[in-house]
Amino acid sequence: MIHRNLKYSSLSWAFILIGAILLYLVFGTGLHGDDYSEITHQSLSDFLVFTLENVGLRIFGLLDYYTFWLAYPVLGYDYQWGYDLIKWLSHWAGVYMGWRFFSVFLSSGRALVAAVLFILSPLHETTTYWYMTAPYVFWPTVIMFSFYLFSIDKFKLGFTVGLLGAFSEYLSPPYTFGLGVIWFARREYRKGLLFITPGLLYVIYYFSIKFFFPLAEKRINSGLDVFLFIKGMVMQVAGTIDSFVGPSAFIKLYYAATSISLWSLFFAMGILIFAWRYVAQRNPEGGLKVDRSKMNDLLIGAFSVLVLSMAMYALTGLYVPSPFNLANRSLVYGSLLAAVFLASLPINRKTLLVLWLTFVLPVFGLSDHWKAWNHDQLRILHNIRNHDGLRALKKNDMLVVTGNIYNKLGPYSHSEFFSMPWVVNSIFRDFSTVEHAVAITQTISLDGDVLVDTKSGSRYPLTRNIYIYDSERNTLSRGNRAAVESLIKDRPLEMRHWVQWAKGTFIETAIVTLSPRLNYLFSK
Numbered sequence: 056m057i058h059r060n061l062k063y064s065s066l067s068w069a070f071i072l073i074g075a076i077l078l079y080l081v082f083g084t085g086l087h088g089d090d091y092s093e094i095t096h097q098s099l100s101d102f103l104v105f106t107l108e109n110v111g112l113r114i115f116g117l118l119d120y121y122t123f124w125l126a127y128p129v130l131g132y133d134y135q136w137g138y139d140l141i142k143w144l145s146h147w148a149g150v151y152m153g154w155r156f157f158s159v160f161l162s163s164g165r166a167l168v169a170a171v172l173f174i175l176s177p178l179h180e181t182t183t184y185w186y187m188t189a190p191y192v193f194w195p196t197v198i199m200f201s202f203y204l205f206s207i208d209k210f211k212l213g214f215t216v217g218l219l220g221a222f223s224e225y226l227s228p229p230y231t232f233g234l235g236v237i238w239f240a241r242r243e244y245r246k247g248l249l250f251i252t253p254g255l256l257y258v259i260y261y262f263s264i265k266f267f268f269p270l271a272e273k274r275i276n277s278g279l280d281v282f283l284f285i286k287g288m289v290m291q292v293a294g295t296i297d298s299f300v301g302p303s304a305f306i307k308l309y310y311a312a313t314s315i316s317l318w319s320l321f322f323a324m325g326i327l328i329f330a331w332r333y334v335a336q337r338n339p340e341g342g343l344k345v346d347r348s349k350m351n352d353l354l355i356g357a358f359s360v361l362v363l364s365m366a367m368y369a370l371t372g373l374y375v376p377s378p379f380n381l382a383n384r385s386l387v388y389g390s391l392l393a394a395v396f397l398a399s400l401p402i403n404r405k406t407l408l409v410l411w412l413t414f415v416l417p418v419f420g421l422s423d424h425w426k427a428w429n430h431d432q433l434r435i436l437h438n439i440r441n442h443d444g445l446r447a448l449k450k451n452d453m454l455v456v457t458g459n460i461y462n463k464l465g466p467y468s469h470s471e472f473f474s475m476p477w478v479v480n481s482i483f484r485d486f487s488t489v490e491h492a493v494a495i496t497q498t499i500s501l502d503g504d505v506l507v508d509t510k511s512g513s514r515y516p517l518t519r520n521i522y523i524y525d526s527e528r529n530t531l532s533r534g535n536r537a538a539v540e541s542l543i544k545d546r547p548l549e550m551r552h553w554v555q556w557a558k559g560t561f562i563e564t565a566i567v568t569l570s571p572r573l574n575y576l577f578s579k
Contacts (some may be wrong), residue, residue, distance in 0.1 A: 057076035064110045066163060066167070066356050069167060070147075070150070070151065071127055073147070073150055073167075073171060073194075074143075074147050076322075076326075077143050077147055077150075078143055079322065079422070080175075080183065080418065080419070080422040081139050081142045081143050081145065081146070081183065081184065081422070082136070083139065083426045083427035083429065083430075084139060084142070084183075084184040084422070084426055085135045085138065085139065085425075085432070085433070086132075086135055086138060086186060086429070087181075087184070087185045087186070087187075087381070087428075087432070087433070087470060088185060088187065088381050088386035088427035088470065088471055088472070088475060088478060089187050089477070089478065090127070090138075090185070090186050090187055091478050091481055091482055092477045092478050092480075093110050093124070093127045093187070094127050094128075094131055094132055095482075095484065095485050096476070096481065097124065097128045097557045098126040098128050099128045099129070101128070102120075102121065102125055102128070107268055109238065111356045112324055114264055114268070115224075115261060115264065116223060116224040116225055116226075117222065118222050118223040118224075119190050119194065119223050119224050120220060122190075123141065123145075123187075123190050126138060126141060126186070126248070127369060132436070135429075138186045139191070140190045141186070142183070142184075142186060144565045145189050145190070145193040146174055146175075146183065146189070146192065146193070148173050148193070148196075148351070149170075149192050149193050149196040150167075150170045150171060150174055150196075151170075152170075152196040152197060152200035152203075153169070153170030153173055153174060153196045153199055154166050154167045154169075154170040154267055155199070155200055155203040155204055156170075156196070156199030156200060156203045157169040157170055157199075157220075157353075157395075157398070159202070159203055159206045159349075160290040160346070160350060160352060160353040161345065161346075161349070161350070161353070161398060161399075162344070162345075164189075165345070165398045165399070166398075168232070168398045169394045169395060169398035170196075170394075170395075170399075172390075172397050172414065173192070173387075173390055173391055173392035173394040173399060173453045174192050174196075175214055175414075175418050176386070176387075176390040176393065176394070176414075177307065177308060177311050177378075177414065177417035177418050177420075177421055178298060178304065178307060178308075178313075178378040178379070178383065178390060178393075179192075179383045179384055179385075179386040179387050179432050180301065180421045180425070181382075181383050181384050181417075181470075182387060183383050183421075183422075184421070184422070184425040185381060185384075185470075188381075188384040190223065190224060191224075191226070191384045191387050192387055193222075193223050194220055194223040194226075194227060195230045195387065195391075196229075197216060197219060197220035197223065198217060198220035198221070198227065198230045198292035198385050198514075199230070199234070200216055200220075200235065201213045201214075201216040201217035201218075201220055201250070201253075202217075202234050202237075202250065203297055205217075205238075205249070205250055207245050210246075210249060213250070214249060214250075214252070214253065217231065217250060217252075217253040217254075218253040218256070220253070220255035220548040221254050221256065222256075222257055222260070222373065223259040223335055225261065226229050226367075227254070227257065228254050228257065228258065228362035228363065228367065229360050229364040229367055229388055230360055231251055231253060231254030231257075231548060232251055232359070232363055233259070233356055233357075233359035233360030233361075233362075233364075234250070234356045234359075234360065235247050235250045235251035235254070236355060236356055236359040237352050237353070237355060238250055240352060240355050240356075241352060243399075245361075256288050256420070265313060267532070283372065284369050284370065286569050286570070287368070287369030287370070287372050287570075288365060288366065288369045288399050289569055290375050290569050290570055291365035291366075291369055291375070291376060292365065293369055294375045294377060295361070295365065295375030295376045295386075296388050297376070297377075298376045298377055298378050298383075298386055298389070299386075299393055302553050303377060303378050303379070303552065303553060304378060304570060306465075306467070306553055307378040307379065307417075307464075308413055309419045309465075310417075310464045310465035310467065311411070311417035311418075311421045311424070311464070312417045312420045313415040313420065313465070314421065314423055314424040314464065314465075315416060315419050315423055316423045319419035319420065319422065319423050320416075320419070322419065323411070323415050323416055323419045326411070327407070327411050327415070330407055330411075331404065331407060334403065334407055335403055345399050350399055351541075353395055354392070354395060356512060357392040357394075357416055358390070358392055360388055360390070360391055361388050361392050364385075364388035364389075366522055367386075368385060370536055372570070372572075375570060375573065376389070377552060379464070379467055379468075379551060379552060380470065380471060380551060381403040381470055381471050392555065397410065397414075399484045399566075406432075424432055424464060425470075428462045428470060429458075431462070432472065434475050434481065435459060435526055436486075437487050438526070438529040439482060439483065439487075440486045440525075442529065442531065444522075444531040445483070445486065445487045445524065445531060446486070446487050446488075447485050447487070448488060448489040448522060449488065449520075449530075450488050450489065451490060451493050451519050451520075452489050452490075452491075452519055452520045452521075452522055453493070453515065453517060453519045453520065453522070453524050454483060454487075454489045454491065454492040454493070454523075454524055455492075455493055455494075455506075455521060455522070455523045455524070455534060455542065456479055456483075456492055456493065456494040456495070456523075456526055457472070457494070457495050457496065457523065457524070457526065457527075457546075458525055458526040458527035458528075458547060459472050459473050459497055459523050459526045459527060460473050460474045460494060460495075460519070461473065461474055461549060464520040467550050467551065467552075468550055468551050468579040473494040473496070473526065473551075474494065474496045474497075476493070476494070476508060476511055476513060478490050479492045479493065479494045491515055491519075493506055493508075494540050495539075495546050497546070497548075497549055497576075498510035498511075499543060501539070501540055501543060502514075503534075504516060504517045504518060504536060505517065506539070510572070517536050517539065520533075521533070521534040521535055521536070521538070521539065522534060523538060523539075523542070551576055554566060554576070555576050
């Protein structure tokens with residue numbers, strides 16, 4: 056009894072420590088990317104009056120819409136601490152639910168490590184620091200918690216929780232069906248069928264919406280055929296390997312770790328010293344042995360989740376796995392398998408040092424990186440909000456924006472900012488009356504007297520008064536077509552991925568052949 060009390064006491068302190076670390080990591084990271092456009096577009100009336108126009112694509116994830124997205128009209132620009140608070144609480148709750156799931160297969164200590172590795176993987180850190188994608192790790196842990204409830208025969212509650220998880224987001228099916236494979240592998244068919252039923256109901260709901268409201272469907276490639284699907288799967292497999300064990304993984308972890316501040320390094324060293332002494336004094340390996348039969352079940356489930364996610368993304372043709380850019384949220388699926396593998400390693404000082412270098416240091420470094428970037432964004436927004444010249448612009452003026460297209464992680468252009476046309480328009484429309492604001496990105500070109508965004512297909516005639524805003528210097532000047540053409544010609548090449556160093560080789564040919572939309576990576 057004393058041993059059991061000590062065990063749960065240690066777990067309680069571990070959760071408190073994890074909560075404190077999460078608080079340190081997320082507070083001050085603020086808003087990013089699409090958050091800015093949603094603050095402008097969303098109002099409380101949109102949530103009170105349900106229409107397809109108000110909800111849009113979120114009709115495929117109504118639970119997420121009426122929980123996480125409700126913060127946009129409530130908190131707006133000025134209460135960023137509120138977004139950080141929600142990130143903190145959702146991640147802390149996610150660690151608990153993930154721990155419960157992993158404890159079905161692993162000892163409590165290893166299960167807790169696996170949950171933390173899954174939630175905070177530096178390869179998909181946008182889910183930690185970008186508010187809009189915090190649900191990408193929260194809702195999966197809800198589905199995992201449903202699995203745990205099924206494992207202790209709480210079927211009604213487990214089914215209800217599973218239903219919430221399945222209908223939370225259109226990205227839920229790989230988790231529901233992937234983890235459901237475990238029950239079938241165990242020949243527990245009744246549990247398996249009951250567990251995946253919420254997923255089946257969601258698929259029926261998804262295609263019903265697609266049938267009755269075809270304009271709402273934007274996920275599955277309308278021109279998809281078997282050949283395109285196979286090409287998509289090849290890109291998914293290649294991108295996943297590169298992101299987790301290839302050059303991209305090592306580049307990301309290196310620049311993440313070297314972004315660490317002195318204070319964060321101090322805390323990271325404290326974690327290392329504590330864990331080092333624990334390994335040396337308590338010899339924990341004996342109490343944390345791995346049950347290979349249960350581990351195999353978990354590996355089957357995690358691998359199934361990954362394969363199903365790759366198939367799902369291959370259907371859309373939109374996201375190629377990469378640990379760089381805001382789209383790295385797609386790596387949460389593969390991170391489940393990676394977390395399982397890392398949590399099963401022998402517990403010794405060598406393993407501890409590897410995890411510290413490849414997980415702890417990058418996690419703290421990325422926290423500092425996002426805090427610094429949020430500080431820069433607040434400065435940029437302050438400049439825009441208080442710029443007399445911008446406020447004086449008329450609705451029909453053309454505003455061309457330069458600078459702050461991305462933020463930098465080492466030499467790489469990491470998080471999108473003014474590269475997102477909808478973000479540019481939302482920010483400048485919110486603080487001025489100008490109707491058209493266009494940033495000089497890699498996909499912008501001139502076609503006569505028309506600016507063309509080759510990625511979105513948008514066209515902006517240069518027939519009105521042209522103004523050029525340098526967001527780095529906070530200066531506004533009159534411009535003309537020749538000035539805009541010069542900006543396009545002289546724009547710097549944005550390094551988004553290491554493959555860009557292979558321009559002119561078979562690597563470029565293979566990538567563009569498999570995914571023509573990535574051609575912009577190799578053009579200036």
